[in-house]
Amino acid sequence: MMNAGWLTMVVVAVQMLLISPALAVPPPPPANARATPALVCQPGQAVTLSADVPFGTTITWYAGGCGGTFAGLGPAALVFPTTTTTYFARASRLFEDSVTCAVVTVVVSSPPVAPASINVTPSRPCRLGEFTAEVVGGSGTTVRWYQDICGAGAPFEIGTGTRITHELEFPGWIYARWENECGVSQCTERYVNVLLPPYITGSSGGPNPAYVGEPLVYWVNLAGGSSSGVTFRWYKNGVLLPNFTGAGITIDPVRMSDAGHYYVVAENACGSATNDLYLGVRCRADFNNDGTFDFFDYLDFAFAFSLEWTTADVNSDGTVDFFDYLDFVEDYDFGCD
Numbered sequence: 001m002m003n004a005g006w007l008t009m010v011v012v013a014v015q016m017l018l019i020s021p022a023l024a025v026p027p028p029p030p031a032n033a034r035a036t037p038a039l040v041c042q043p044g045q046a047v048t049l050s051a052d053v054p055f056g057t058t059i060t061w062y063a064g065g066c067g068g069t070f071a072g073l074g075p076a077a078l079v080f081p082t083t084t085t086t087y088f089a090r091a092s093r094l095f096e097d098s099v100t101c102a103v104v105t106v107v108v109s110s111p112p113v114a115p116a117s118i119n120v121t122p123s124r125p126c127r128l129g130e131f132t133a134e135v136v137g138g139s140g141t142t143v144r145w146y147q148d149i150c151g152a153g154a155p156f157e158i159g160t161g162t163r164i165t166h167e168l169e170f171p172g173w174i175y176a177r178w179e180n181e182c183g184v185s186q187c188t189e190r191y192v193n194v195l196l197p198p199y200i201t202g203s204s205g206g207p208n209p210a211y212v213g214e215p216l217v218y219w220v221n222l223a224g225g226s227s228s229g230v231t232f233r234w235y236k237n238g239v240l241l242p243n244f245t246g247a248g249i250t251i252d253p254v255r256m257s258d259a260g261h262y263y264v265v266a267e268n269a270c271g272s273a274t275n276d277l278y279l280g281v282r283c284r285a286d287f288n289n290d291g292t293f294d295f296f297d298y299l300d301f302a303f304a305f306s307l308e309w310t311t312a313d314v315n316s317d318g319t320v321d322f323f324d325y326l327d328f329v330e331d332y333d334f335g336c337d
Contacts, residue, residue, distance in 0.1 A: 033102035041182035066101035112140030126270035140178025197271025209280030219248025283336035
């Protein structure tokens with residue numbers, strides 16, 4: 001049985017330990033504070049907070065500040081952050097706390113969301129002409145753009161940012177996707193149909209020379225990819241013909257004064273093309289082709305008709321008959337004005 005003297009000695013020893021100046025000094029803050037993982041891509045995902053302290057020292061974890069909202073205890077505390085949060089670790093030893101805290105931040109993010117759509121301005125750009133592409137909607141930190149193959153490297157990657165400028169030589173697909181620390185979204189696609197400048201492949205119609213009193217129809221043919229939004233301006237001998245605004249012209253009936261140099265300008269937002277025609281006009285009533293319309297033309301036709309010369313085949317059906325006579329009389333009555 002312990003006597004009173006021994007008991008007094010024990011009490012004194014304990015008191016000395018409690019008031020020891022060395023042990024009364026606050027411990028240093030924890031070292032090497034860390035979070036595993038430091039980035040989570042789903043709110044509420046489990047994270048382990050850990051730090052290093054000497055033997056006999058404990059750790060208290062806080063959120064919102066050093067000594068703020070209690071978050072956990074020990075060198076490996078489990079937390080479930082729903083937003084990006086900074087945690088503070090304070091060391092404690094024999095009722096003394098560290099003056100400062102170690103700090104570690106857990107970033108809470110979310111997987112990126114694909115753009116809802118892509119806007120292209122102009123909606124049909126010129127071949128090798130710049131256009132603007134812009135994403136609508138979605139979320140992430142960076143938008144990455146591709147042409148032809150989404151997710152591939154060069155030369156298929158064509159830019160970054162919510163809005164880019166680009167050009168295409170041929171119609172094709174462009175793609176955009178959002179990216180962040182948690183990965184990449186699905187790709188959103190947009191087909192871009194480029195517009196070519198007008199390209200005239202040829203012309204049709206006739207006849208040329210045309211004949212007085214008969215109709216003339218003449219038009220130009222455009223390559224299919226260049227026919228969108230095309231306007232036409234027709235000229236005769238350098239003078240604009242305001243009544244002709246389509247791909248062709250119709251003159252009915254043809255007059256001698258309609259002879260001349262015609263050309264058309266086909267134009268769209270990407271360029272223009274021209275095509276020209278020299279139109280000759282003949283008058284069948286000037287049967288002898290002396291440049292003068294008179295009674296001698298009638299006499300010359302009658303003579304050729306009576307002998308069934310091929311020159312009297314006015315309607316060019318291969319036979320000289322009464323129908324040629326009727327056609328010539330009609331032409332003669334119409335004249336060569």
